[in-house]
Amino acid sequence: MNLFVDRSIRRLFTMLVLILVAAAFASQMIVNYNAQLYKNLTLQNDYGLAGALLEGNPELADEIQAAFHAKVSGAAAERGRELLEQSGYKGTIDIRLIPEADAARVNGRIGFIILSCLLIPGILLCVYLYVSGQDKKIESYNTGIQKIMKGDTAIRLEEHEEGSLSKFAASINQLVTSLNTHIEKEVQSRIFLKDIIANISHQLRTPLTALGMYMEIMKEEKVDNEVVTGFLYKSENELERMGGLTANLLKLAKLDAGIIELNKAEHSINGIVEEAAGSLGTRMALEKKHFEIIAESSVHYLCDREWMLEAFSNLLKNAVEHTGEGCRIEAEIEAGPLMVKVIFRDNGEGIYPDDINNIFKRFYRSRHSQNKQGTGIGLTLSKSVIELHDGYITVESAPGKGTAFTIHLPILTNL
Numbered sequence: 565m566n567l568f569v570d571r572s573i574r575r576l577f578t579m580l581v582l583i584l585v586a587a588a589f590a591s592q593m594i595v596n597y598n599a600q601l602y603k604n605l606t607l608q609n610d611y612g613l614a615g616a617l618l619e620g621n622p623e624l625a626d627e628i629q630a631a632f633h634a635k636v637s638g639a640a641a642e643r644g645r646e647l648l649e650q651s652g653y654k655g656t657i658d659i660r661l662i663p664e665a666d667a668a669r670v671n672g673r674i675g676f677i678i679l680s681c682l683l684i685p686g687i688l689l690c691v692y693l694y695v696s697g698q699d700k701k702i703e704s705y706n707t708g709i710q711k712i713m714k715g716d717t718a719i720r721l722e723e724h725e726e727g728s729l730s731k732f733a734a735s736i737n738q739l740v741t742s743l744n745t746h747i748e749k750e751v752q753s754r755i756f757l758k759d760i761i762a763n764i765s766h767q768l769r770t771p772l773t774a775l776g777m778y779m780e781i782m783k784e785e786k787v788d789n790e791v792v793t794g795f796l797y798k799s800e801n802e803l804e805r806m807g808g809l810t811a812n813l814l815k816l817a818k819l820d821a822g823i824i825e826l827n828k829a830e831h832s833i834n835g836i837v838e839e840a841a842g843s844l845g846t847r848m849a850l851e852k853k854h855f856e857i858i859a860e861s862s863v864h865y866l867c868d869r870e871w872m873l874e875a876f877s878n879l880l881k882n883a884v885e886h887t888g889e890g891c892r893i894e895a896e897i898e899a900g901p902l903m904v905k906v907i908f909r910d911n912g913e914g915i916y917p918d919d920i921n922n923i924f925k926r927f928y929r930s931r932h933s934q935n936k937q938g939t940g941i942g943l944t945l946s947k948s949v950i951e952l953h954d955g956y957i958t959v960e961s962a963p964g965k966g967t968a969f970t971i972h973l974p975i976l977t978n979l
């Protein structure tokens with residue numbers, strides 16, 4: 565990967581190189597200044613030393629002058645060191661007692677501080693400008709991606725400059741273009757599928773309605789043959805069952821195709837449960853089954869009333885079909901800060917462990933309930949409807965101890 569393709573990185577490195585070159589030039593000026601200062605201080609010290617020697621021994625003026633210009637031998641330097649060390653003038657002496665060395669140290673420190681004060685802010689400024697520019701670009705990309713996620717697929721990220729971020733933006737733009745193409749195809753497919761389902765629904769309802777009318781006419785006829793009469797009633801029941809199965813299959817097909825547009829509004833969950841129970845009231849009364857709604861208050865939720873009624877009705881119907889005479893069925897409604905829970909509970913026959921992981925599969929019929937009525941898609945339909953509302957459904961059950969289906973409906977994601 566070539567980093568210097570990115571113009572912002574090239575600009576950053578150029579500024580850093582210029583700052584370092586300026587720092588190197590400044591450091592040389594500081595070194596030259598300190599050297600000149602040290603030279604002047606050394607000369608002043610030598611002048612003072614020569615003057616002190618000359619004041620006590622004026623006759624040694626030529627020798628003193630020659631000593632400062634002569635090359636000192638190692639032996640002479642050793643004798644001088646031994647002489648001065650006797651008075652405490654040696655390598656361990658505090659540097660502050662030698663004015664020239666102390667002045668050089670102080671000036672060197674000041675020069676380093678000045679250079680650091682110029683170099684560090686310059687580097688930090690360059691890095692800040694680079695990071696700030698990259699951050700603004702990333703933030704603009706993030707804003708664009710958020711808009712795309714919310715459905716504004718016409719937006720495009722800025723990709724006019726060179727560099728990795730611009731390549732990333734170009735890839736996202738290509739992805740959005742591809743998604744738009746797929747979305748358009750999906751919309752067309754859903755429209756086609758919606759029309760097909762509508763035609764199938766119409767074609768199925770027409771013969772079923774006609775058969776129902778013929779059955780009613782035949783029942784009104786006075787037929788003395790009990791076998792024929794029995795067949796008529798059985799045919800009517802099977803026709804009704806076929807109509808319910810056809811209706812549920814069409815509903816499930818619509819859910820699978822994703823062509824359902826929820827008509828959400830704020831509705832009373834209590835009211836929807838009461839309506840679902842009302843459609844089964846006659847049957848529960850005949851079978852002497854007791855139904856009760858348990859709720860501390862009326863709970864309202866943003867949902868599609870018709871589809872939610874479908875989900876509740878299927879769960880209640882499942883409870884009625886798998887409970888015996890005199891059993892109890894409850895619908896408990898709870899509202900929390902994050903979830904609305906609707907629990908359909910019964911004390912019926914329960915579900916066997918080998919069935920509980922399969923009950924939401926379409927057309928699944930347990931070997932323990934082959935004598936029960938039902939099509940095997942009611943629970944599947946309920947689960948699909950709840951998930952369409954961004955919720956989920958769980959089940960707890962044990963053989964002989966009843967069953968509890970819990971619907972979890974989120975509040976925060978449903979605003």
